[in-house]
Amino acid sequence: MRILVTGAAGFIGSTTAELLLAKGHEVVALDNLVTGRADNVPTGATFVEGDCGDEVLVQSLGGFDACVHFAARIEPAESMKFPEVFFANNVGSSLRLLNALVTSGVERFVFSSSCAVYGDQSVMPIDEERPTQPHSPYGQSKRMIEEALSWMARCGRMRSASLRYFNAAGGTLAHPERHQPEIHLIPIALDVALGRRDHLDIYGDDYPTPDGTCIRDYIHVSDLAEAHALAITALETHSELTINLGTGVGSSNRQVVETVRRVTGQDLDVRFGERRPGDPAAAIASNEMARDVLGWKLGHSDLEVIVADAWVAHQSN
Numbered sequence: 001m002r003i004l005v006t007g008a009a010g011f012i013g014s015t016t017a018e019l020l021l022a023k024g025h026e027v028v029a030l031d032n033l034v035t036g037r038a039d040n041v042p043t044g045a046t047f048v049e050g051d052c053g054d055e056v057l058v059q060s061l062g063g064f065d066a067c068v069h070f071a072a073r074i075e076p077a078e079s080m081k082f083p084e085v086f087f088a089n090n091v092g093s094s095l096r097l098l099n100a101l102v103t104s105g106v107e108r109f110v111f112s113s114s115c116a117v118y119g120d121q122s123v124m125p126i127d128e129e130r131p132t133q134p135h136s137p138y139g140q141s142k143r144m145i146e147e148a149l150s151w152m153a154r155c156g157r158m159r160s161a162s163l164r165y166f167n168a169a170g171g172t173l174a175h176p177e178r179h180q181p182e183i184h185l186i187p188i189a190l191d192v193a194l195g196r197r198d199h200l201d202i203y204g205d206d207y208p209t210p211d212g213t214c215i216r217d218y219i220h221v222s223d224l225a226e227a228h229a230l231a232i233t234a235l236e237t238h239s240e241l242t243i244n245l246g247t248g249v250g251s252s253n254r255q256v257v258e259t260v261r262r263v264t265g266q267d268l269d270v271r272f273g274e275r276r277p278g279d280p281a282a283a284i285a286s287n288e289m290a291r292d293v294l295g296w297k298l299g300h301s302d303l304e305v306i307v308a309d310a311w312v313a314h315q316s317n
């Protein structure tokens with residue numbers, strides 16, 4: 001297949017583009033490098049530097065069998081400061097991309113959604129039937145595109161899978177996790193282990209969780225990538241899918257820190273501060289639908305494996 005991958009210079013997009021190439025697909029990688037790095041784009045993909053909302057550019061790239069759309073601004077806290085930037089990019093550019101793709105006759109669209117659409121839920125694990133209640137412009141921007149996709153599927157214009165990732169983590173040698181700026185716990189903890197930062201901040205140790213710190217569901221980026229390939233295939237028979245991607249297992253911030261200490265053999269200076277507004281106490285996915293509908297199997301998402309892989313990738317970068 002000929003597949004357009006937007007955001008392919010980012011963490012998850014580059015890993016997925018590499019997997020699609022390995023499966024024999026032709027990949028066109030579109031990224032404006034606002035936060036990505038050109039050297040993340042895998043060898044073998046055709047790299048086009050540009051905005052996914054540039055309709056003329058997208059149409060000039062020719063026909064595609066599918067588009068996998070990762071391109072987005074991703075930091076919820078930043079979206080609370082600059083909501084207009086997030087709506088313009090994550091909603092505006094995505095809608096223009098969809099318009100260009102429909103005009104070019106593209107029929108399958110896989111969308112990077114997020115557990116941020118669920119907001120703060122009290123019952124774990126979270127399944128796809130749970131009402132959405134985003135707590136940030138970031139989460140709302142994802143939900144708005146899901147809703148547009150749902151209408152486009154119902155109107156017969158585009159078949160789509162909205163994949164709601166929980167916490168992407170891990171990494172490969174070729175595609176380590178390196179966001180700009182880095183906001184995620186594991187790469188920051190690994191920076192401390194490597195002496196690139198002097199300490200690790202944990203926001204809140206008074207949550208209603210067994211050890212008082214937030215609980216998240218960490219999913220290895222290689223398992224995430226596999227789910228995208230499965231979703232493209234599933235769209236042969238499904239016109240609209242909304243699917244959680246997580247492990248069903250939660251790890252607290254303290255458990256992650258202990259795992260990083262064990263894997264790296266380094267002690268970490270950890271400082272506990274105030275809670276951050278908008279951080280839910282826990283977010284754990286039900287992945288029953290991913291297993292049943294996509295036939296998804298987890299191969300790398302044990303926390304120990306995630307941290308070990310991230311450590312290898314991190315040290316080489």
Ligand SMILES: NC(=O)c1ccc[n+]([C@@H]2O[C@H](COP(=O)([O-])OP(=O)(O)OC[C@H]3O[C@@H](n4cnc5c(N)ncnc54)[C@H](O)[C@@H]3O)[C@@H](O)[C@H]2O)c1
Pocket residue numbers: 006007008009010011012013030031032033034035036037050051052053069070071072073074089093112113114115164165166167168169178179180
């Ligand atoms: N990392 C996570 O834990 C996580 C969790 C849930 C959802 N997601 C979603 O997954 C997707 C990928 O996340 P990531 O962690 O790889 O982030 P990333 O920042 O590494 O990658 C995003 C890429 O999109 C590019 N981009 C942004 N806006 C663009 C535009 N208008 N046109 C072209 N390129 C543009 C950036 O340059 C970057 O390379 C995002 O949509 C994000 O919201 C990520």
